[in-house]
Amino acid sequence: MKERIESLKKEFEQKLSQVRELQNLEDLRLSFMSKKGAIQDLMKELSRIPNEQKKEAGAMINSFKQEVTARFEEKKEELNRAAEKLLIESTESYDESMPSDLLCGSYHPITLVQRELEDIFESMGFDVEDYKEIVTDFECFEAVNIPKFHPARDMQDTYYISAKNQLLKSHTSAAQNAILRKYGDRLKKEGRPIRAVFPGRCFRNEAIDASHENTFFQMEGVMVDKDISISNLIYFMKTMLSEVFGREVTVRLRPGFFPFVEPGFELDIQCLNCGGSGCPTCKNSGWLELCPCGMIHPNVLKLGGINTDEDLFEYTGFAFGLGLTRLAMMKYGVSDIRVFNEGDLSALCQFVSK
Ligand code: DAH
Numbered sequence: 001m002k003e004r005i006e007s008l009k010k011e012f013e014q015k016l017s018q019v020r021e022l023q024n025l026e027d028l029r030l031s032f033m034s035k036k037g038a039i040q041d042l043m044k045e046l047s048r049i050p051n052e053q054k055k056e057a058g059a060m061i062n063s064f065k066q067e068v069t070a071r072f073e074e075k076k077e078e079l080n081r082a083a084e085k086l087l088i089e090s091t092e093s094y095d096e097s098m099p100s101d102l103l104c105g106s107y108h109p110i111t112l113v114q115r116e117l118e119d120i121f122e123s124m125g126f127d128v129e130d131y132k133e134i135v136t137d138f139e140c141f142e143a144v145n146i147p148k149f150h151p152a153r154d155m156q157d158t159y160y161i162s163a164k165n166q167l168l169k170s171h172t173s174a175a176q177n178a179i180l181r182k183y184g185d186r187l188k189k190e191g192r193p194i195r196a197v198f199p200g201r202c203f204r205n206e207a208i209d210a211s212h213e214n215t216f217f218q219m220e221g222v223m224v225d226k227d228i229s230i231s232n233l234i235y236f237m238k239t240m241l242s243e244v245f246g247r248e249v250t251v252r253l254r255p256g257f258f259p260f261v262e263p264g265f266e267l268d269i270q271c272l273n274c275g276g277s278g279c280p281t282c283k284n285s286g287w288l289e290l291c292p293c294g295m296i297h298p299n300v301l302k303l304g305g306i307n308t309d310e311d312l313f314e315y316t317g318f319a320f321g322l323g324l325t326r327l328a329m330m331k332y333g334v335s336d337i338r339v340f341n342e343g344d345l346s347a348l349c350q351f352v353s354k
Pocket of ligand 1: 170171172173220221258260261264292293294319320321322
């Protein structure tokens, strides 16, 4: 019996070493372990051997059976692992004959600029907020001091939706009211200033050309606290823009009219191309118009639940509306805004994050 088992062991090991697939492994298992398998044959033999040898022979058969089962499980696991590895490798493989422009995956340039700005603002203690694309007339206009029938509405050619006084948001300022309401309590109870940016897609009925699109991106920002003044606005904008452009920028403010700020400004930065001496990029003026901003109008703060009629100036703040699309054009030297919405991969794949 002992020799018989030894030779079966050898046979099993030899066959096992040749197995490459799970199906073959199962066949091998059956040839040893099934009712018609080799181990069953040994059991039959056991009944024929003398009684005094039965105990020892039975134990040998048992331990052989256990060994076969253990080796079988080991091999099964090994084959499974190999199959998994093969699967992973084959999924990651790619077709080298495929045109390269269909293979490249990259973030949209506006996403890249947006994320970079979000990081900068977060590092300055700002909360980053998301907002809807369909908003009410109240959110987009009335809450930011543009009453119904006010001529300031003509500054933006808005897409109105017939149902329920809604429209496609024409500027990110449409989220100001919600943000003021969201963080107002915290400001009053804990004295933590409101600092938030909210990027978003905006829509206006523009005649499309190289510098106008009906769909574009802005990033709005607000800061509200006690005693916020224009000096805070200037300092903050300068620091933030120096971060964005990766070097010290010089800024200037010109008066600008926006109903939701008083006073309102157009913020320019000194031309990064010529340093202010005048070149085609800045149309020889030495300055680039970058970001409208201003001190938040008392009506907006009141409608946002920040100040009451008793003290319209208890809290003050500034707001700004960065044109993300314009910033992306400046940063990447894109001269035609339509590139961003056309979905042309050969153009869009050229932008990669740093
Ligand atoms: N919402 C304005 C627009 O799209 C931009 C703007 C101007 C935003 C001044 C502001 C601001 O927050 O203070 O034309």
